[in-house]
Amino acid sequence: MGERSVLSMVNIQSINGCIIAPLNSEVHDDYIELFQRAVLEKVKLTRSKDVIIDVSAVKFLDSFTFEMLKESANMISMLGAYVVFVGFQPGVASALIDLDVQFDNIFTAVTIEDGFELLEYQKSIKIDDISDENIGYE
Amino acid sequence: MNAEKQKNSSSNQIDGNLALQILQQIPTPVMAVDPNLQIIFMNQAGCRFIGKNFEEIKGTHCYSIFNSTHCQTSDCRMKKVIDGGERFTARNQVNIDDRVIHIEYTTAPLKDDNGNIIGGIEYILDNTERVRQEQKLREQNKIIMEISTPAIKLWDRIVVIPVVGVIDSMRAQQMMDTMLKEITQTSAKVIILDIHGVAAVDTAVANHLIKIAKATKLMGCRCIISGISPAVAQAIVQLGIDLGDINTNSTLEDALSDAFALLKFEVISKK
Numbered sequence: 001m002g003e004r005s006v007l008s009m010v011n012i013q014s015i016n017g018c019i020i021a022p023l024n025s026e027v028h029d030d031y032i033e034l035f036q037r038a039v040l041e042k043v044k045l046t047r048s049k050d051v052i053i054d055v056s057a058v059k060f061l062d063s064f065t066f067e068m069l070k071e072s073a074n075m076i077s078m079l080g081a082y083v084v085f086v087g088f089q090p091g092v093a094s095a096l097i098d099l100d101v102q103f104d105n106i107f108t109a110v111t112i113e114d115g116f117e118l119l120e121y122q123k124s125i126k127i128d129d130i131s132d133e134n135i136g137y138e
Numbered sequence: 139m140n141a142e143k144q145k146n147s148s149s150n151q152i153d154g155n156l157a158l159q160i161l162q163q164i165p166t167p168v169m170a171v172d173p174n175l176q177i178i179f180m181n182q183a184g185c186r187f188i189g190k191n192f193e194e195i196k197g198t199h200c201y202s203i204f205n206s207t208h209c210q211t212s213d214c215r216m217k218k219v220i221d222g223g224e225r226f227t228a229r230n231q232v233n234i235d236d237r238v239i240h241i242e243y244t245t246a247p248l249k250d251d252n253g254n255i256i257g258g259i260e261y262i263l264d265n266t267e268r269v270r271q272e273q274k275l276r277e278q279n280k281i282i283m284e285i286s287t288p289a290i291k292l293w294d295r296i297v298v299i300p301v302v303g304v305i306d307s308m309r310a311q312q313m314m315d316t317m318l319k320e321i322t323q324t325s326a327k328v329i330i331l332d333i334h335g336v337a338a339v340d341t342a343v344a345n346h347l348i349k350i351a352k353a354t355k356l357m358g359c360r361c362i363i364s365g366i367s368p369a370v371a372q373a374i375v376q377l378g379i380d381l382g383d384i385n386t387n388s389t390l391e392d393a394l395s396d397a398f399a400l401l402k403f404e405v406i407s408k409k
Contacts, residue, residue, distance in 0.1 A: 088357050090318030094311075097353045108358035110325045118358075 010038035018050035018116065019043060019081075025057045027065050036072045043079050049123075051076050052115045056087030063099040073106055082122045083107065084115040167262040170248055173220050175200050178257060187262065188234050206232040206241075216258045219247040229265070240269040287313050289320040295327040296397045298390070302335030310346035314353055321359045328397040329354055332390050334365030344379045351384045360385070360400055364393035 012021045021039050024031060043051060053069070055061075061069075073083040084107045088096075096103075107122060109115040152160075161168060167184035171177055176197050185192050188203055200216070201209035208214045208230050215226035227244040241262050248257040286309060292298045297320050301313065317329055331350065336343070347363060354361040362385040366374075374381065387393040398405060 086358065087322075090315065090322060090357070093318055093353045093356045094314055096356060097314075097349050103352075103356055108356055110321055110327065110358045114325075114327065114358060 010035050012038060012042050014042070014046055014048065017046070017048050018052060018119070019046065019048045020052045020054060020112065022054040022056075023058050025059055027058055027061060029065065029068065032065055032068045032072070036068070036075065039072065040075060040079065043076060043081050049081050050116075050119045051081050051083045052086050052112060052119070053083060054086050054112065055092070056089065058092055059089060061092045061096065063096070063101050066096055066099075066101050066103075070103070070106055082119050082126075084109055084118045084122075086110070086112050086115045164261075168259070169200065169262070170257055170259045171200050171216060172257045173255070175216065175220075177203070184262070187264075204232045204234065206230045215243065215245040216260060219245045219258045220255060222255070223247070229269075239264060240266045283312065287316040289316055291324055291326075292330070292394065293397070293403075295325065295401060296330065296394070297321075297324060297326040297328075298330045298332060300332045300335065303337070305336060305343045305346055307342070307346065310343075310350065313346075314350045317350060318353060318357060321354065321357050326359055328360045328362060328400055330362045330364055330390065330393045330397060332365040332393070333363060333370070334367075334390070336365075336370070339370045339373050341377050341379060344374055344377065344381070348379075348381060348384065351381075360397075362387060362393045362396055364388070364390045 010021070012019060014020070019039065019042055021035070021042070023035065039051065039053075042048070053073070055069075069085070073085070076083045086109050088108060107118050109118050162181050164181060165183055167187040168179075168181045169177060169184050170179040177195055177200055178197075180188075180192050180195060185195075188195070190203075195203055201214075208228070213228070215223070215228050218226055223245075225244070225246045227242065229240070229242050232239050232241055242265050243260050243262045245258055245260040247255045248259050250256050286303070287299060287301070290298045290300070297317075299313065299317060299320075305313070313331075317331075320326060321329065331347070333339070333347070339347075351361040351363065363381075364387040366386050366388055385393075385396060387396060395405075
């Protein structure tokens with residue numbers, strides 16, 4: 001599948017150099033894989049530093065799919081961009097807690113506006129890290 | 139003498155007349171029907187229960203008298219025992235004239251000497267009072283549930299949830315639901331869980347609190363637990379519970395100033 005065709009299947013918008021990638025209401029492994037590739041391609045194409053993954057439409061999420069989403073965030077940060085998940089639904093959040101998933105190394109926000117703020121915050125701590133010569137990203 | 143005794147025991151120890159008298163005077167309705175659900179017997183208590191003489195109802199279909207929610211449906215336990223069931227007890231609601239009575243009825247098949255089913259027997263217990271009590275209890279539970287987790291918007295994007303009483307897993311789940319819903323509705327950035335009114339904290343309660351804090355974090359909101367008394371702090375540490383990176387405070391006041399700091403608000407006195 002070419003880059004363009006992958007991108008056309010996932011609705012990804014870019015605002016002020018920030019990529020906003022919304023997930024569909026029904027997420028399954030194949031879709032996440034497609035989504036992953038599309039976002040990565042988009043980051044490469046636009047050389048964007050900020051990615052917001054909007055999960056507010058997602059009604060059900062199992063631990064495996066959540067792991068895949070976490071992996072996607074890792075991949076995106078490997079390309080040098082910062083990732084924030086936005087808008088986890090109450091039901092999804094409590095189910096994930098019951099499934100006892102780990103989410104210490106991801107950033108989440110309630111609204112997209114907070115997401116922007118959190119991206120700025122991430123950049124500021126990253127710069128502090130580099131200046132302290134503690135290079136490395138969790 | 140012995141032979142007479144044996145004869146007596148073979149005829150169920152008492153003569154038929156006495157048995158009928160006992161059956162008639164049992165203080166609960168007893169009824170028997172034939173396989174077509176036509177009444178063949180109703181004792182005195184039963185007649186009083188439905189307010190009619192036995193002569194009036196003899197031979198009529200039982201469903202036309204009782205008019206209950208089970209009548210003429212697949213729920214009818216009488217039909218089930220006639221069709222070969224062993225014994226059933228069920229709750230039901232009968233409508234006699236304009237009265238609505240909650241009952242519990244038990245049915246069993248009526249068999250002849252050869253063991254062939256020739257109808258069904260049932261006895262009825264009036265449990266209107268019990269049903270009313272249960273209803274009251276349910277309503278009270280609902281009220282307690284509703285008032286137990288109020289979410290107060292204290293400031294722009296700051297929500298406080300005061301917790302009073304005992305936290306069990308059901309209540310913790312409910313608290314979590316309220317909190318998470320509140321976060322999406324008000325897009326709160328800081329949520330303060332005030333456990334000032336919680337009498338005791340054990341491992342289970344602490345785990346619930348940790349879970350709640352984690353869930354709020356996953357939603358992208360900060361959770362501050364306030365109102366931790368010295369005794370609770372002692373208990374948590376002695377139990378070896380690691381609260382991780384959850385913010386805790388002893389008073390709601392401190393929690394609020396922490397929340398202001400997180401949101402970069404400043405309180406200045408007007409001089």
